[in-house]
Amino acid sequence: MNSIPCVIMRGGTSRGPFIRMKDLPSDQAQQADILLSLMGSGHALQIDGIGGGDPLTSKVAIVERSSHPDADVDYLFAQVDVVNKRVDFNPNCGNMLSAVGPYAIETGLVEPQDGTTVVKVHNLNTQRLIECHVPTPGKQVQYEGSVTISGVPGSAAGIQLSFLDIMGSKTGQLLPTGNACDEIEGVEVSCIDAATPIMLLRAESVGLTGHEAPAELDNNAALLTRLETLRREAGRRMGMGDVSQSVLPKVVLISEAEAASHTLNVRYFVPHRCHKAIAVTGAMAVAAAINVPGSVANHMAISTQKLSAGQLLSQITLEHPSGSIELTAEYRQQNAFDLARVSLIRTARKIMSGQIFYATPLKVAGNHAIETVD
Structure with a gap:
């Protein structure tokens, strides 16, 4: 030994x-x-x-x-x-x-x-x-x-963490496919690279409410197979090649938040099991996506009146299975594609x-x- x-x-x-x-x-x-x-x-x-x-x-x-x-x-x-x-x-x-x-x-x-x-x-x-x-x-x-x-x-x-210039952390681009929203096998997804690459989609687009418990999602074999198929194609389109043996990109399901003060509800996969909360990097990627015009997250935030079209949301609270996480996004010159830093408190x-x-x-x-x- x-x-x-x-x-x-x-x-x-x-x-x-x-x-x-x-x-x-x-x-x-x-x-x-x-x-x-x-x-x-x-x-x-x-x-x-x-x-x-x-x-x-x-x-x-x-x-x-x-x-x-x-x-x-x-x-x-x-x-x-x-x-x-x-x-x-x-x-x-x-x-x-x-x-x-x-x-x-x-x-x-x-x-x-x-x-x-x-x-x-x-x-x-x-x-x-x-x-x-x-x-x-x-x-x-x-x-x-x-x-x-x-x-x-x-x-x-x-402990305050401030992540600097997180856009394009793996692919070099905030929008690796070149689009704020793509369609994969009939499902609208947003492929975002900020702190970590994610594929984000509405929970309802795969027959869910988005408020299911992690154990229920983990036991849904058909769902996991469907998400993996979408994830692999998203990875290919993001220029990441064959991601079948990689945990990236991660999958994020979003839905309307239950609390009026919260921005969105999320279920985050790592990538074949649902996180009991949400990864910090995943939360930052979702926060970035909310402010990207035309993204799935941006559309949902606007439709639920969490922000107005063209607005940048700096204070973001995401619901997850264990509670919530708060983030602060700081942009240069109010440009959604120039995210300077994202900060949050951890222990x-x-x-x-x-x-x-x-x-x-x-x-x-x-x-x-x-x-x-x-």
């Missing part, structure tokens, strides 16, 4: 190990083998690792000092498949990012300031910059506080610190270890 230093942290509505890049091999295939072992993937319960048998608890944050002139640390996110021997380094996770600032301070990568420490993060998945405002009274990371976020029990100290908690052990693969097929699963 081998081991590396590790801090397990909750970031927003996700949880996973935080490790230093310097403690991993430089070869990404070898990194993937280590992550698969330490998370216990290849078993539905991830019984031989620390994964929680759910995509939200099968995530890894890899952090290191940054060579970027405007950043303190680099952050590489890895989504580790629960059942399959697969690690995806393509997506981003804003929830795990919530804990990158505290982790960087705790491990000495960033010197804390008295009051608030701003940790500037360079996201290697998207090549974008994020400012993390971490409360550090007395130059110590403060985890306890009165801020609550939907999907997490109790309260904690608030984080340090759970444990120590050494994490992983097994060396005995057999290798391609880049990944082989393991028999009962």
Whole structure:
């Protein structure tokens, strides 16, 4: 058995190990083998690792000092498949990012300031910059506080995240297909790339209300097959090629919000299971879509009188299965295609610190270890 230093942290509505890049091999295939072992993937319960048998608890944050002139640390996110021997380094996770600032301070990568420490993060998945405002009274990371976020029990100290210039994070374009709205197999969809690529559609267009519980959606095999067919074609049209083995683009179903003060109701898929809340990056993509003239989200927001045609909505609240999430969008010169930053409040908690052990693969097929699963 081998081991590396590790801090397990909750970031927003996700949880996973935080490790230093310097403690991993430089070869990404070898990194993937280590992550698969330490998370216990290849078993539905991830019984031989620390994964929680759910995509939200099968995530890894890899952090290191940054060579970027405007950043303190680099952050590489890895989504580790629960059942399959697969690690995806393509997506981003804003929830795990919530804990990158505290982790960087705790491990000495960033010197804390008295009051608030701003940790500037360079996201290697998207090549974008994020400012993390971490409360550090007395130059110590403060985890306890009165801020609550939907999907997490109790309260904690608030951490403000400001994502800069998120448009075209993967494809280089806010509208990768060139259109605000496309039709795929008779269904109107909007393909948006802001923080993460998404395919957005009205829930009613696939026979849903949009207010179904995640478990009900996960058990609807016909629905999941239909959404996957649409997602693969959307990925092709977005210039992402064959996305059958990728978690991107994500699928977002929208419907009218129940609360008058909320903008839209969403169901977010990751991509083959419904998120019990919504990913931070997914929420930012939806927020961007709301302000794109002609998009599915823009049409719905106008039809439900959440905004007027030609208006830019800066304060956006999205309903999701666990509650809601609030975002602030800032545009340059009131231009819907020049989104400067999106900010929101998250929380984080340090759970444990120590050494994490992983097994060396005995057999290798391609880049990944082989393991028999009962």
